Amino acid sequence: MTPPAERKQVLLRLDPVVYEALARWASDELRSANAQIEFLLRRALQEAGRLPGGVAPIPRRGRPPKTTPIAPGTPTTQPEAEPEREAEPKQQE
Structure with a gap:
């Protein structure tokens, strides 16, 4: 397995008003301004x-998703769901 490539650092000059709008948008989406860019x-x-x-x-970023602990001897794959059956046509009397 190869190590991940180092992330490139870039200096970015923005108008302060543009940055504030970007930072608010990022906050609304639970991201940093850098991640939003x-x-x-x-x-x-x-x-x-x-x-x-x-x-x-x-x-x-952040906390990994919660996983349900698997008991020893439990299959790791979910059983396949049965295909949905079509409704049987009603018989006319």
Whole structure:
């Protein structure tokens, strides 16, 4: 397994009013201003058809999702759900 590539650091100069609007938007979506900028840049690149194919997804931050503990000997895969049956047509009398 190869170590993840180091993230590129970039100095960005923004109008203070633009930064404040961006920071509020990021806060509304529970992101940092930096993560919001990256999210928006990736979305713009994708919409323009310029996002490289091998780009890694944005790393998830924060606490990992809760998982249910699995008892020893329990299968790790979920059983397949039965296909839904179509309702039987009613017989006319």
